[in-house]
Amino acid sequence: MHKINEDLQKERDKCSFNIQDLITLIDGGPEKTRERKDRENVMLSKREVFDGVPEEYLSHKERYENAIRNSVVAFSLVRKMQEEGKTSINNYRDVVGGLLGSSVLRDGSPLGLHYIMFMPAILNQGNEEQQEKWLPRAWNCSIIGSYAQTELGHGTFIRGLETTATYDAATKQFVLHSPTLTAYKWWPGGLGQTANYCIVVAQLYTKGQCHGIHSFIIQVRDEETHMPLPGIKIGEIGAKLGLNAVNNGFLGFDNFRIPRTNMLMKHAQVLEDGTYVKSRHSKLNYGAMVFVRVVIVFDMVNYLSKAVTIATRFSAVRRQCQLKAGETECQILDYVTQQHKLFVSIAAAHAFRITANNLWLTFNEVNEQLSEGNLQRLPELHALACCLKAVTTADTAACVERCRLACGGHGYMMSSSLPLTYGLVTAACTYEGENTVLLLQTARFLVKTYQQLDSKALTPTVAYFKSAAAEKFCDSWTNTTEGIIRGLQVVAMRKIAHCVIVMTNRVSKGMTFEDAWNMTSVQLVAAAEAHCRVIIMSTFLEEVKEMSRTISPKLKEVLHQLAELYCIYWALEKLSDLLLYTPISQKEVESLRLWYEETLTKLRPNAVGLVDAFDLRDEMLQSTLGSYDGRVYERLMEEAMKSPLNAEPEVESLRLWYEETLTKLRPNAVGLVDAFDLRDEMLQSTLGSYDGRVYERLMEEAMKSPLNAEPVNHTFHKYLKPFMQGKL
Numbered sequence: 157m158h159k160i161n162e163d164l165q166k167e168r169d170k171c172s173f174n175i176q177d178l179i180t181l182i183d184g185g186p187e188k189t190r191e192r193k194d195r196e197n198v199m200l201s202k203r204e205v206f207d208g209v210p211e212e213y214l215s216h217k218e219r220y221e222n223a224i225r226n227s228v229v230a231f232s233l234v235r236k237m238q239e240e241g242k243t244s245i246n247n248y249r250d251v252v253g254g255l256l257g258s259s260v261l262r263d264g265s266p267l268g269l270h271y272i273m274f275m276p277a278i279l280n281q282g283n284e285e286q287q288e289k290w291l292p293r294a295w296n297c298s299i300i301g302s303y304a305q306t307e308l309g310h311g312t313f314i315r316g317l318e319t320t321a322t323y324d325a326a327t328k329q330f331v332l333h334s335p336t337l338t339a340y341k342w343w344p345g346g347l348g349q350t351a352n353y354c355i356v357v358a359q360l361y362t363k364g365q366c367h368g369i370h371s372f373i374i375q376v377r378d379e380e381t382h383m384p385l386p387g388i389k390i391g392e393i394g395a396k397l398g399l400n401a402v403n404n405g406f407l408g409f410d411n412f413r414i415p416r417t418n419m420l421m422k423h424a425q426v427l428e429d430g431t432y433v434k435s436r437h438s439k440l441n442y443g444a445m446v447f448v449r450v451v452i453v454f455d456m457v458n459y460l461s462k463a464v465t466i467a468t469r470f471s472a473v474r475r476q477c478q479l480k481a482g483e484t485e486c487q488i489l490d491y492v493t494q495q496h497k498l499f500v501s502i503a504a505a506h507a508f509r510i511t512a513n514n515l516w517l518t519f520n521e522v523n524e525q526l527s528e529g530n531l532q533r534l535p536e537l538h539a540l541a542c543c544l545k546a547v548t549t550a551d552t553a554a555c556v557e558r559c560r561l562a563c564g565g566h567g568y569m570m571s572s573s574l575p576l577t578y579g580l581v582t583a584a585c586t587y588e589g590e591n592t593v594l595l596l597q598t599a600r601f602l603v604k605t606y607q608q609l610d611s612k613a614l615t616p617t618v619a620y621f622k623s624a625a626a627e628k629f630c631d632s633w634t635n636t637t638e639g640i641i642r643g644l645q646v647v648a649m650r651k652i653a654h655c656v657i658v659m660t661n662r663v664s665k666g667m668t669f670e671d672a673w674n675m676t677s678v679q680l681v682a683a684a685e686a687h688c689r690v691i692i693m694s695t696f697l698e699e700v701k702e703m704s705r706t707i708s709p710k711l712k713e714v715l716h717q718l719a720e721l722y723c724i725y726w727a728l729e730k731l732s733d734l735l736l737y738t739p740i741s742q743k744e745v746e747s748l749r750l751w752y753e754e755t756l757t758k759l760r761p762n763a764v765g766l767v768d769a770f771d772l773r774d775e776m777l778q779s780t781l782g783s784y785d786g787r788v789y790e791r792l793m794e795e796a797m798k799s800p801l802n803a804e805p806e807v808e809s810l811r812l813w814y815e816e817t818l819t820k821l822r823p824n825a826v827g828l829v830d831a832f833d834l835r836d837e838m839l840q841s842t843l844g845s846y847d848g849r850v851y852e853r854l855m856e857e858a859m860k861s862p863l864n865a866e867p868v869n870h871t872f873h874k875y876l877k878p879f880m881q882g883k884l
């Protein structure tokens with residue numbers, strides 16, 4: 157262990173709360189902390205396997221090969237934990253998507269989709285027989301699967317997918333076909349060169365009728381040779397902004413046949429004679445989508461904690477400029493602009509974690525109701541998961557980028573881990589539902605809710621619509637966290653109300669509802685975002701209040717400061733909305749700004765303690781800037797020396813070594829050649845005779861030249877002399 161950087165140590169010494177208390181609180185109890193640490197110990201036990209030449213210096217092909225090797229090691233470890241009862245299927249997520257995963261599989265894994273999508277799809281959409289047939293083989297990885305929904309031509313609009321699965325009753329087979337280039341599947345993780353099976357989403361045709369999209373399990377490669385099967389066109393889609401080890405693939409079908417039993421038939425079915433049996437409820441799949449989105453929110457918490465840990469520790473170590481003339485250079489963490497860049501990310505990581513926990517509980521409640529046939533809360537849950545996924549991924553991407561900028565030039569280095577983290581996070585803004593599209597889905601639910609305001613009891617997350625619509629709800633402004641939330645509730649409700657008015661006007665002037673919706677969609681997205689911010693902020697505040705009863709006063713104080721900071725930050729960010737819809741005055745805005753600055757100052761002494769409490773091991777941070785000991789500059793130089801271009805000075809050190817060896821050999825040089833034992837008559841050299849009479853012998857030999865036998869050559873008289881005398 158290296159010595160801790162002095163500035164970093166001082167920061168830790170002045171932390172006002174017990175860091176271990178916060179670690180335990182974040183994990184959800186000491187037992188959970190122990191389990192997490194156990195998992196980390198196992199997963200990071202083979203660290204040396206994953207280390208090597210930094211991936212940036214590998215070719216695309218080498219990266220893939222590396223990723224396969226590392227994934228196999230990582231998943232073998234998970235399998236071992238599984239056998240020992242230390243993990244469940246949910247923990248696979250830790251390895252695949254979470255921080256633990258990205259610490260050993262830095263740029264994703266070609267086996268990820270197998271765990272995240274392939275197995276859950278069989279579980280959620282396969283009937284019992286299918287689960288029995290496929291899950292054990294998938295579980296022990298004797299088959300590797302992917303999930304192919306998106307096509308070159310369609311991602312968001314899944315009803316527009318072009319791949320067809322046509323039932324042939326005569327052979328009891330489905331015929332899979334890609335009728336156009338745009339029908340090719342595009343994006344499935346691991347499909348390029350890794351998976352041999354795949355869940356494919358295609359338009360189902362039977363008895364000449366299209367029944368919309370359904371899922372099929374399809375073998376794409378031979379289990380022995382791994383060669384693509386006849387009728388399958390498959391490959392990798394190429395380099396991307398990030399996740400370059402994931403081996404995303406393309407897939408096309410040329411009248412490829414599969415057995416009828418390979419359609420996943422938990423919900424809808426095709427009978428042997430081709431009769432289509434409809435799903436009991438078209439929305440039953442929403443549950444699985446919600447689950448994945450909750451998991452994404454948890455992933456964002458991890459990545460955000462990582463980025464802000466790196467940037468905050470670096471800001472404590474880095475000194476730049478003087479605050480006052482003559483003083484020593486200042487830790488950049490002392491600049492309030494730097495605190496403004498970083499502290500909201502610390503607060504957001506807590507806000508997102510608390511909200512995700514809450515969403516998880518709601519998900520489980522609603523799932524239970526679903527199993528009893530009660531679908532009442534499903535639309536609310538779906539709307540909630542959509543906006544939370546969209547807002548947390550977008551905010552996290554923005555915060556990670558801000559953390560990178562906060563590290564100046566060093567944040568731009570791959571070795572800081574910030575660029576790679578950004579690549580992982582920004583992908584989540586697109587996959588599992590593109591963010592704008594998701595916010596529009598939430599908006600649709602909010603519009604419906606608003607339109608039924610007077611006639612219906614509202615579900616919990618939108619219950620505030622009714623109170624916020626009451627006349628006296630916000631007739632004066634108070635600069636408190638509760639005041640801010642009330643203000644933002646009014647904003648969300650009024651924004652939706654305004655959208656409804658605008659759309660109604662447009663329709664009354666002859667526009668179709670669809671065109672009115674599209675024309676109003678920028679405002680609808682903003683309204684859905686406003687609603688989501690109300691949910692995140694109020695959940696955060698309530699939970700901090702709730703936990704205050706069980707935690708130490710010091711910890712309570714700092715968590716309150718974080719919750720306050722988060723509320724004030726977003727109130728100031730959304731000032732134009734507050735000015736438009738609430739009675740906030742100029743004076744109150746000014747005092748809000750002062751309050752924000754004072755809160756930054758209060759949090760400043762605890763900044764390093766707060767990120768230490770995310771408890772991320774150096775192996776998980778993988779950053780030259782963020783390690784626990786703060787050896788920033790040494791690590792930057794060590795990493796720089798791993799560049800293959802710096803390998804060239806090796807020649808120089810080779811030369812030095814050579815020279816040293818020569819010096820060592822020098823005393824024995826003559827002895828060594830004498831040992832060849834060559835007599836002078838064999839050497840026949842003026843220079844190399846045993847006695848070393850070099851000069852003498854040179855002269856003796858010179859005298860043997862025939863020219864030397866006569867003092868003047870006859871040519872002198874014949875040519876040279878007349879030439880010199882001008883006679884020639």
Ligand SMILES: Cc1cc2nc3c(=O)[nH]c(=O)nc-3n(C[C@H](O)[C@H](O)[C@H](O)COP(=O)(O)OP(=O)(O)OC[C@H]3O[C@@H](n4cnc5c(N)ncnc54)[C@H](O)[C@@H]3O)c2cc1C
Nearest residue numbers: 303304305306310311312343344345583586587588590592
């Ligand atoms: C890293 C990564 C991994 C992926 N992995 C997989 C995978 O394993 N399997 C798989 O099947 N897919 C995968 N995908 C694909 C992913 O699911 C799609 O990219 C995503 O659903 C968005 O679809 P799209 O790319 O067609 O974008 P589009 O839908 O074409 O979106 C483009 C733009 O159009 C806008 N837009 C689209 N529709 C509307 C609308 N109705 N109203 C307003 N605006 C609209 C969007 O807001 C966006 O700005 C992956 C994608 C990424 C980036």
